[in-house]
Amino acid sequence: MLGTYNFWLVAASFAVATLASYTALDLTGRISMLATSLLRHAWLVGGAAAMGVGIWSMHFIAMLAFSLPIPVGYDVGLTAWSLALAIVVSCLALFVTTRTKVTLGHLAAGSVIMGVGIAGMHYTGMAAMRMQPGIDYQPGWFAASIAIAIGASMAALLIARRLADNRARNVLLARFGAALVMAVAINGMHYSGMEAAAFPVGAICGAANGGIDTTWLGTAVTVLTFAILIVTLMLSRFDARTTFLVSAVSRLNGQIVRLATLDTLTGLPNRTTLTERIEAAIELARRRNSVFAILFMDLDGFKTINDSLGHSAGDQVLAAFAQRLQICVRATDTVARLGGDEFVVMAENLGSRQDAGLIAEGVLERMREGVWNDKEPLQVMPSIGIALYPQDGENVDTLLKHADAAMYEAKRAGRSTYRFFEASMNEAAxxxxxxxxxxxxxxxxxxxxxxxxxxxxxxxxxxxxxxxxxxxxxxxxxxxxxxxxxxxxxxxxxxxxxxxxxxxxxxxxxxxxxxxxxxxxxxxxxxxxxxxxxxxxxxxxxxxxxxxxxxxxxxxxxxxxxxxxxxxxxxxxxxxxxxxxxxxxxxxxxxxxxxxxxxxxxxxxxxxxxxxxxxxxxxxxxxxxxxxxxxxxxxxxxxxxxxxxxxxxxxxxxxxxxxxxxxxxxxxxxxxxxxxxxxxxxxxxxxxxx
Missing domain, CATH: 3.20.20.450 (EAL domain)
Known part of the structure; x- marks a missing residue:
């Protein structure tokens, strides 16, 4: 008993196969981007369901394209089994292609299991017709259909792995072309399987009465499949854009946080970070009843360097001074740049006022006579003002203000020296x-x-x-x-x-x-x-x-x-x-x-x-x-x-x-x-x- 094919339904089955293939490739890229296990599993299950429906509906639309000179129907139970097989196969495919590490052995084993599963879906769908007597299958074509299914599965897995990176160049166009190739392979498996089927003359379809109506099935499957696949693609695109935005925000946030906490020229803590550290030092010193010092420094003659040699040379001097200053002080001291040529050293755990003076003298001595590895020919010296906690201030603003006032007194005293804050200096107050x-x-x-x-x-x-x-x-x-x-x-x-x-x-x-x-x-x-x-x-x-x-x-x-x-x-x-x-x-x-x-x-x-x-x-x-x-x-x-x-x-x-x-x-x-x-x-x- 010979059958015929409806051209438009054949074309529809190919379109569904293409859309299902493209959805599979898109989901592979989407799932690969996810960082959390919960999201990966959720998309894996949901994507497998959508992809399985696509593969299954391609098969049934192609079955509807095949006409016999007898009434035809499909058993509900076996039809559901074929759909379940398609979903399981799709889940396996997405699992294999989205793993972090996949060996050639994994791909080969996955291809065999996936190919046999697709073939099983096809022949379960054929069995849903409940032909009496049963369908005879030609061994050559039967084996060819399974081989095509396994080969198509291997190709699909390799293509999906290769095109999993959403950031690759022209990835969407490549996926569309790959989807066409995969659709040809999927249809090739189906029609080779149909070629293997021989329907005996006089056979009847046992599912023709009480089974699924073919007209209803054709309309429902086509509309539902396109809706599911398109919605899945839309969700994937939207979620991918959200993930990209979150990733971009995260990277931008990291850059901004670094700019907000460190000085971009010298890499030292900036004013915001220094303020936080001084606040922490105040709390610690209050509990321990200890003393710490703020050394406020301004480079002598720096404006002349900027005006005569340019800002580029000035930046080099600032960077070199920052490196030297860190060597001059103790490893536990905080060195920060407030801006311009203003630097601050916070020296904690001091025994007395004289300890702060010794640190300032050490900085001036090293800056004046030190030999530096940076080979910077210019020698710059700071004027230093010192404010002590708690006698010179009990908050950040007061300590910095008083250290700044002492620094200007050091400049008035001849520069390249240091002064402790005194109440008479507090004109700012x-x-x-x-x-x-x-x-x-x-x-x-x-x-x-x-x-x-x-x-x-x-x-x-x-x-x-x-x-x-x-x-x-x-x-x-x-x-x-x-x-x-x-x-x-x-x-x-x-x-x-x-x-x-x-x-x-x-x-x-x-x-x-x-x-x-x-x-x-x-x-x-x-x-x-x-x-x-x-x-x-x-x-x-x-x-x-x-x-x-x-x-x-x-x-x-x-x-x-x-x-x-x-x-x-x-x-x-x-x-x-x-x-x-x-x-x-x-x-x-x-x-x-x-x-x-x-x-x-x-x-x-x-x-x-x-x-x-x-x-x-x-x-x-x-x-x-x-x-x-x-x-x-x-x-x-x-x-x-x-x-x-x-x-x-x-x-x-x-x-x-x-x-x-x-x-x-x-x-x-x-x-x-x-x-x-x-x-x-x-x-x-x-x-x-x-």
Missing amino acids: TRTLQIQHALHEALTAGHFSLNFQPKFRGDSNELAGAEALIRLNHPVLGTLPPMEFIPIAERSGQIVQIGYWVVRETCRQIRSWIDEGLPAMKIAINLSPRQLSQPNLVSSILKIVQEEGVACDRIMFEITETVAMQDAPRTIEMIREFQTSGFEIAIDDFGTGYSSLAYLQRFRVKQLKIDRFFTNGLDDKTPEGTAIVSAIIALAHSLDMDVVAEGVETASQLGKLKEMMCDEMQGFLLGKPLAADAFSALLKDRVASV
Whole structure:
């Protein structure tokens, strides 16, 4: 009894085989990327089910393409067994191809088991017809079908292993081509098996009545299979992208953490790390009732070296000095670079004040007369100021401030020497009190003013908004930079009322520009740690904005990364409260703190502001600076965040940022902070030029 084939169903079976093969290759790459055993097993089971359904449905669609001159049906139980065999075989294939180490023996054994399993699936499906009398199989074709199944399995396993790396070049195209080859092999096994089958004349199909209806089966199998395989591929692609993003975030986080803890030029601990170590030393010394010293050093004449020989030579001098300094002090001492030519040594476990003096004398002596392996011809000497715990201060800021004051006294005493801190040196403390008094009267006396630093779009150079910057103009102390009075206002708590003044004054300026017929610019306002700790901050700000008649979406609040991570769950709540009220939030100085990038996606802020440290790095000849900025921009864009680069001061920085598709930029190259009237004039010029 001879049968015929339906061309379209044959084509459909080949399409299903191709899709199933491609899914198998894609899953191999996906599972190979997973690091945890639980995820690997979950994807192994789920992938095997999807892949098994694909192989099984290819077989049954091909069976439906074969017509006999008698009614045909399939036994439910045997059909289920054939499906189970396909899933087991698929699980074996994924297990073998995703193992870390696979020998040729493993591949050979897996190929035999997999090939026999596929053949078993095929012949179990044939048995599901329950032909009476039974099907006769020609030995030659029967053996050929099994051989083809084993050979196809070997080829599939080898191809899957070779194409398992998702990062390989043109891997998707290679997998598609391999899937076509595997589909030909799978179909070849099936049709060679069909060629082996001989149906006796007069035979009947015992499953024709009470079995599965072929029309329903053909439609259901085709639709269900395509749905399962496509959904599996979509999940694999999405999960692979997530894994890639997590991996990229992890690598970026490692780079940023290193930049946040170590000085990039010298490899020494930076200010943040030094602060942590001093805090730990304070706790230890308090418990043991012991003494330690802070030696603050500044290189004498370093500015002359930079100005005469250039910054490259200056960097070489700093690196050489850092190496020498570590040799001069004890192995247990902490050596750190604060920035520029400022270095600090923290010497613990001192017996007396004289021990700190001996360390300073040793540094000066070695620097003056030592013979160095680095062969650096320039000899540089430091001036050293020493502050002792606890007599010269009981916290990090005080100790560093007093050591710094002693260092300047050493410079005044002739340089290349050292001085211990004395109370008479503490002019800075007196100035702090003066500034605190000036802050008390500044709000009522009108000594505060706002400048606005413009921000520009990276793609069109259009004015995108501005950042509000507070200034203090005191009739006695003169104009004070924010870096001098903001920390004092923060410590005293005055920053809360000052912050509300900034919001109200910003709203008044926005309202004024609108009344003049100028565009309502979006203005960014910085929030301090003390402000964020206020329980009614958002409601108080919302009330001010509403009183001044300004839309909330005209205001963006900036929170520094370090502050955001001090209490990340609380920050998330605060951000949600701001966003619910209609305000936008930006993370400022991104990359300078101990960043837990796992929280970045949960913050869901509008903008990331790249710290000027990274912007300056774009002018370095090494590729690391560009790579970090590019990675931050790509990461932000993948999370639907805009990126603002601050501190743009050179044309090369601007050009590179535009190439990396940075959304907005600000800096002295583009526009310096402007008084309100000057910014109004800028707005008018921009409107007139349109």
